[in-house]
Amino acid sequence: MTLQFLIEQIKQKKSYLCVGLDTSIEKIPKHLQSNPAAVFEFNKQIIDATKDLCVAYKINTAFYESNGIKGWEAMEKTVNYIPSTHFRIADAKRGDIGNTSSQYAKAFFDVLNFDAITVAPYMGFDSVQPFLEYENKFTIVLGLTSNKGSEDFQQLKTGDNFLYETVLKKVSGWGTKENLMFVVGATKATELESIRKIIPGNFLLIPGVGAQGGSLEDVSKYGMNKDCGLLVNASRAIIYAGTGENFAEEARIIAQQYQTEMMNYL
Numbered sequence: 001m002t003l004q005f006l007i008e009q010i011k012q013k014k015s016y017l018c019v020g021l022d023t024s025i026e027k028i029p030k031h032l033q034s035n036p037a038a039v040f041e042f043n044k045q046i047i048d049a050t051k052d053l054c055v056a057y058k059i060n061t062a063f064y065e066s067n068g069i070k071g072w073e074a075m076e077k078t079v080n081y082i083p084s085t086h087f088r089i090a091d092a093k094r095g096d097i098g099n100t101s102s103q104y105a106k107a108f109f110d111v112l113n114f115d116a117i118t119v120a121p122y123m124g125f126d127s128v129q130p131f132l133e134y135e136n137k138f139t140i141v142l143g144l145t146s147n148k149g150s151e152d153f154q155q156l157k158t159g160d161n162f163l164y165e166t167v168l169k170k171v172s173g174w175g176t177k178e179n180l181m182f183v184v185g186a187t188k189a190t191e192l193e194s195i196r197k198i199i200p201g202n203f204l205l206i207p208g209v210g211a212q213g214g215s216l217e218d219v220s221k222y223g224m225n226k227d228c229g230l231l232v233n234a235s236r237a238i239i240y241a242g243t244g245e246n247f248a249e250e251a252r253i254i255a256q257q258y259q260t261e262m263m264n265y266l
Contacts, residue, residue: 001115002136006086007012007085008164009055010228014263018056020235022063027240029247039074044081049248055258056087056231079112088167095120095127102130116140121171132175139180141171146185146208168198176199186214192222203229210237220265
């Protein structure tokens, strides 16, 4: 997976949709819950129903890790089932001292074959560098998040800047747009205009559209660059659109709505 290939996929599909596979066994349709491979079977049907409408899938690893070995097996099977044409994101929010980050990078890039991983930058350069050393892999660094707690640190003033602005400026020098992306929450759309002045070329992963209330129109208006530069994630709004045996078809309907709206903005 290269940046240019991702951009080509966006142009071909007229979509910058990322489908979040934050799959919880308690929330999938009841007719699947007795299946020994219920989570994978659910994911498989969602992928089959949406793969022509999106360019990426994001797996929040917590939903899989919490189920122990069975969860890890479901995650591995899911990653391997996602077509190689799609950008595969591990939403794992790792970040630790260098030798530990090297092991995290190995786990998600070599063993599980993800294309990208989300990383927390709080421990600094040596905690992020091991992820950046992988060719044709992407490190997606937390920038400005949607949660209420982002006010505790990210939005503190440090001199003339907010802390998240300082982080964006600093981290953007550690890599290039070919291997470095940033997370910006969809509910922070009005800040995207100033964020784009700091990191004009990097792709942004934008969670928070859909169930969390973020506006796709605002995100696209303020965050898009000449290459699109956006991967807008929707999880619950798509994968839990239906609760019956036709859940995948209902998920497709919602994904199609996002793709149609995105086509207009592109």
